Amino acid sequence: MSSVRPLANILRSIPKTARNTGPRTRNQRVFWQPWTGKRSVHGGDRRAAQAAAVHAIEPAIPDVPQSSNPQLAFPCLDNVEERTQKLSSRRSATSGPEPSYTSGKHETFHSAEPILLDWGGVLPSFDIAYETWGSLNADKSNAILLHTGLSASSHAHSTEANPKPGWWEKFIGPDAPLDTNKYFVTCTNVLGGCYGSTGPASLDPISKKPYATSFPILTMQDMVRAQFRLLDSLSIDKLYASVGSSMGGMQSLAAGVMEPERVPRIVSISGCARSHPYSIAMRHTQRQVLMSDPNWAQTRGNYYAALPPHQGMKLARQIATVTYRSGPEWEQRFGRRRADDSRPPALCPDFLIETYLDHAGEKWCLEYDANSLLYVSKAMDLFDLGRELQDATSARRRNNAGRLQGAMSQRLPADVCSLALPDEPYEEKESSTEIMASGSPATSQQHSASENLVKGMAALRDTPALVLGVASDILFPAFQQREIAETLRRVGNKKVTHVELGEDRSVFGHDTFLLDLEGVGGEIKKFLG
Secondary structure, eight states: OOOOOOHHHHHHHSOGGGSSOSOOOTTOEEEEETTTTEEEEEOHHHHHHHHHHHTOOOOOOOOOSSOSSOOOOOHHHHHHHHHHHHHHHHHHHOOSSSSOOOOSOOEEEEEOSOEEOTTSOEESSEEEEEEEESOOOTTSOOEEEEEOOTTOOSOSSOOSSOOSOOTTGGGEETTSSEETTTOEEEEEOOTTOSSSSOOTTSBOTTTSSBOGGGSOOOOHHHHHHHHHHHHHHTTOOSOSEEEEETHHHHHHHHHHHHOTTTOOOEEEESOOSBOOHHHHHHHHHHHHHHHTSHHHHTTTTOOTTSOOOHHHHHHHHHHHHHHHSOHHHHHHHTTTOBSOTTSOOOSSSOBHHHHHHHHHHHHHTTTSOHHHHHHHHHHHHTOBOOHHHHHHHHHHHHHHGGGGTTTTTOOOOGGGGOOOOOSSOOOOSSOHHHHHHHOHHHHHHHHHHHHHHHHHTGGGTTOOEEEEEETTOSSSOHHHHHHHHHHHHHHTOSOEEEEEEOTTTOOSGGGHHHHOIIIIIHHHHHHHO
16 A cells, blocks of 8 residues: 555644735745745745846746645746846946946047948937057058957957956967067057947936937947047058958958958858858847846836846847857857756756856846947947948938938938838748758849849959868858959959868867967967968
């Protein structure tokens, strides 16, 4: 005869005073703890404070008086609530945007002249944060413009004013790939960023409040134009080279196409000539997660006087991190190991890879402005060096040139920011089987895109170029760098150096450009001479 007591008998044996009954506030969660014979009330004051902070009405957690198993704990959600409460407390005691993203001393170039952006927006004035290393020679012919990835600051290397190691610390310096014995290296925080350059968190000179989501849509070319304004202020008419990785690799190519006479050499690492659907889809997912955060959604991005969307940023960063690093590396570092095999599985971070992603998101969620992520990532999606888009952009800029007049005194018409979603979403027109069998639709589209790129990149026919890709990169797969190299050769460029690091040389995925001093750095040093 079984010694297991029926569940109903077990429940009847629980003292009424210990059951989840009786009055409680809507923000309290009451759990029966069978190992102590007591009730535990979690988060009453804390959750009330959070609710007040975000001005949101949360649904009451159902009260289940008779449960066959204990309620799971969710420390990951508790941490989010605690962070919200702390931010709310700090917000009540301070003024201005919360938090301040800019850190470290840097130089600032201020343009008092307005700038017309590719999609019709106008900035009446703007700042570009920058830092430099090495010395400019007498004829100013040794300058290298270094372009950053999406979320990087101008602090690529330590300086006397800011001795903290930079994001490319080992790649810059005496005898390094960017050899400061030879070159004068300049790195900027991009237009639209939040580390000293004008972006959504900056004050609009007309409203005297943060731009927020009234900030105009940007392109990679807009960012490069702002950088050339800086070079003009430094009296640098011609660079020695334009160098960039990831988003910077896109900007480096754009700089050469826009100003071929000023950019005699190009280094593009883990970049592309046009954004492809996979990377667009991943960035779209990050933006949707971020914009779904109540702190963003309820303010439509005007959160600077309240709380930042830290949970949305955390999740967006986790998604991004999945694309930055690779399967082979994670297999080696984490495998299928759990953080603590002695404990039961949890719905919060449990596997080592989960704890890694959680930490990456937690660490970054208040270090970068959420709106900057939205705008800069969208600019990446829009990137395409094809001739058709270049022609359309040139025509649009001519039509909008008049908007520069009176930019300080008038707002742009509302139609600049209009968007209507299609009545019917995109649907498959052909089955995947038919497409695979015929091959013609994909082949025709690829051929058309290639011809468009060849025409769009014709300006780079005589520009020596280093194009480097990484086989383990899933965000900017190696075929995108092959596309750049092949297009340049079709243009007639006979000075293209294409390098592809296989998994035998690098397993770090997209972040290889930050980590592989020998592979990436060695190729840069060899190319620059």
